[in-house]
Amino acid sequence: MLARNMTIGSIAPADLYAPVAHYLKDVEHIIEDELFSDHPAVNELCTRVSRYRGKMLRPALLLLCAKACGRVNDAHRTLAAVVETVHLATLVHDDVLDDAAVRRKQPTINATDGNVTAVLLGDYLISHAYHLCSSLDDQYAARTIAATTNTVCEGELMEIHHRYDDRLSEGIYFDIIENKTAALTSTCCLLGVRYAGADEDVVKAMGDFGAAIGRAFQIVDDVLDLVGDESRTGKTLGLDLAHGSATLPIIHCLANAPVDIGGRLRAFVRGEAAFGRQRIVDWLESTGSIEHTFQVAREHVQTALQQLTYLSDSPARDSLAAMTEFILRRQF
């Protein structure tokens, strides 16, 4: 873990977004304005959802990529608000799919208002994301965002399809996280540099950077779901296990555990046997599966860092590098 006063390279975690902190405030206002409704009940729900906006990872990536390539313009602000609103919509629907009770230390919408309201609120958010996107002068972003959400939905459908699948391969696991997570972080970085007028090779490199960051982020997220601390993550954990979603540590353990443990873990994934989270974690530790998973995440972090050589030196680039390294140490 990273203590509160430790620094990554020369940047403290709280300062990771410093080069774009001012623009992130604008983004919050754009989102608020876009979501405003004449109906108080709708506004109340949107206010509650706005509290899920914690890390602002996706708009920060977009703005830092823009800043690293030149000036942050109005299109960047709008697009940063779009990607965050898309992300908020996926959180609200994910909480329905996972039956999650807590998010960022707040009760989820489905927990307080029921699945029906949460489904509709997610629809409201995604609709407003596209609406905001359609305010731009050209169609490129709208096409890119919609293609990305197509991919995200496909990834989520694949994940659901493979729930309780004790034969899930690493290949399919990576397909799923590429679609459900890496596609959106890739788009954030790609749009950031493209709307800053960067050359095609830089646009391609930063799309790859965003995808690698997304993979690393999701892999660590999946580990935290197993070994994290709810008081730090601020959300319900153990949900992958509860829903039979085999993530990388589980897949590695199934391939490497002795027959008796493998058999029990397989039955657990299929939903045919019940074991406590600690028991599962003990098995994962015994096969070195948590360490293996962090090693894989580390490789994706390295891939991401290599892409940053396409950017010239700047405080924004330093922030992107520090954010990338921080993924391996985050506890939330």
Place this chain on the structure above:
Amino acid sequence: MLARNMTIGSIAPADLYAPVAHYLKDVEHIIEDELFSDHPAVNELCTRVSRYRGKMLRPALLLLCAKACGRVNDAHRTLAAVVETVHLATLVHDDVLDDAAVRRKQPTINATDGNVTAVLLGDYLISHAYHLCSSLDDQYAARTIAATTNTVCEGELMEIHHRYDDRLSEGIYFDIIENKTAALTSTCCLLGVRYAGADEDVVKAMGDFGAAIGRAFQIVDDVLDLVGDESRTGKTLGLDLAHGSATLPIIHCLANAPVDIGGRLRAFVRGEAAFGRQRIVDWLESTGSIEHTFQVAREHVQTALQQLTYLSDSPARDSLAAMTEFILRRQF
């Protein structure tokens, strides 16, 4: 009821869409191509959803409006596919919200694959609708469609907010149906004539036509939910009653019934008393509430027909008029 061989004016129901039947085939192909996935499980779901495409009311409205103003072009075909895909998405999510088991005589996605898959499939459909829309050259349609889906979601959120509300006013009921239904049918007609190059006054008139048709359609839909025949409608009925959604006949009955019936109906809407559907219908008949509701629908049909005077005489205009009149006689 309308017998199978009866005609409306000079047009048999099966021939209502005749002037655009050829284009509707194109629209089906565009939707199939857009929804195609590399993942067989996703394709299977989309194939099942395609069977919900029955009336094709929204694309037919768009294409007939286009045809009535000139030539049907590629943008119209794309937009007709967009509005139908938006509609399909709302059907899939509505079935989750209503816990509906049957749609167009097929089991619903939530009934066979669970709410989780149905939520994601709805998200997949809406994402593809926006993606298809972003393929057009200009942003006007994307802005209009996204503004419309904002409105639809708001209408649905309002409806949920007023479930079990025995004080729901006619004013709020009309607000809800204006948002959740009339907004989309209005947009269909408006986009049809606008992308045919019609003058602003015609665009405005046909937007009004579509809104009036949508209101009439929803009012009759709400009556069918009470007095319809499941073997004809092909979907689960009585859902408004089951979820405490007071529709126009109920609101009228509550305002006009003697105290004893009013009190029992009020308790029923609040979910505090249980009565069979036939008992409720008897009360509605006793206050003339079904007839009153049809009278209101008739007024909206008249409003719609008046707008058609903005179009010059053509087979497409005749079809629009016949479709409008058919709303009052439909059994499905």
